[in-house]
Amino acid sequence: DTGVSQNPRHKITKRGQNVTFRCDPISEHNRLYWYRQTLGQGPEFLTYFQNEAQLEKSRLLSDRFSAERPKGSFSTLEIQRTEQGDSAMYLCASSKDRGNTYFGPGTRLTVT
Amino acid sequence: SQQGEEDPQALSIQEGENATMNCSYKTSINNLQWYRQNSGRGLVHLILIRSNEREKHSGRLRVTLDTSKKSSSLLITASRAADTASYFCATDLSLQGGSEKLVFGKGTKLTVNP
Numbered sequence: 001d002t003g004v005s006q007n008p009r010h011k012i013t014k015r016g017q018n019v020t021f022r023c024d025p026i027s028e029h030n031r032l033y034w035y036r037q038t039l040g041q042g043p044e045f046l047t048y049f050q051n052e053a054q055l056e057k058s059r060l061l062s063d064r065f066s067a068e069r070p071k072g073s074f075s076t077l078e079i080q081r082t083e084q085g086d087s088a089m090y091l092c093a094s095s096k097d098r099g100n101t102y103f104g105p106g107t108r109l110t111v112t
Numbered sequence: 113s114q115q116g117e118e119d120p121q122a123l124s125i126q127e128g129e130n131a132t133m134n135c136s137y138k139t140s141i142n143n144l145q146w147y148r149q150n151s152g153r154g155l156v157h158l159i160l161i162r163s164n165e166r167e168k169h170s171g172r173l174r175v176t177l178d179t180s181k182k183s184s185s186l187l188i189t190a191s192r193a194a195d196t197a198s199y200f201c202a203t204d205l206s207l208q209g210g211s212e213k214l215v216f217g218k219g220t221k222l223t224v225n226p
Binding site: 033035040041042043044045048055056089091093098099100101102103104105106108 | 116142143145147152153154155156157160200202204212213214215216217218219
């Protein structure tokens with residue numbers, strides 16, 4: 001059990017650029033979640049996968065956001081045409097069924 | 113709106129004292145999980161308690177769940193300076209709710225003074 005890993009850990013980008021984050025869940029975890037967290041707030045749900053199927057998306061996930069989990073293992077979260085309001089910590093988590101849900105260290109996005 | 117709300121928002125205690133944080137939620141849950149987060153870092157999983165459980169222990173941590181009151185508490189005994197962090201509860205809604213995501217509150221910021 002090596003834990004949930006996320007790359008990159010930090011990303012600084014200019015407004016209007018596209019960014020992509022990667023999440024590698026704990027092996028054999030069938031569920032994978034993406035959350036966003038801003039300063040002083042709790043994590044906000046963005047989307048979740050069960051295996052390769054994306055089962056739920058938050059209204060927070062605008063058309064500029066897309067997530068994939070092509071083979072039911074790692075996942076990517078892409079943000080197109082970034083805006084300053086996208087600056088946040090993006091957290092990935094995984095679980096086996098509805099058991100303990102473990103989070104990765106997060107990717108801190110700064111849009112300038 | 114937030115499903116879980118932690119109380120208090122901030123708590124400051126002396127090393128060695130016990131810290132109690134509370135979480136209230138609004139709808140039926142499948143389970144409730146507590147997390148710790150140090151400033152600017154990821155969330156560390158502490159304890160999961162299922163809706164049919166009333167109390168769980170892990171080291172210096174004790175979690176209770178009262179489904180009739182839709183509330184949970186996290187007790188940290190004999191606190192240490194290293195316990196300084198934000199603590200979040202996250203509720204996993206019941207199957208009837210349709211949604212299976214974890215919903216977080218805003219957290220309790222705990223400061224343990226040496």
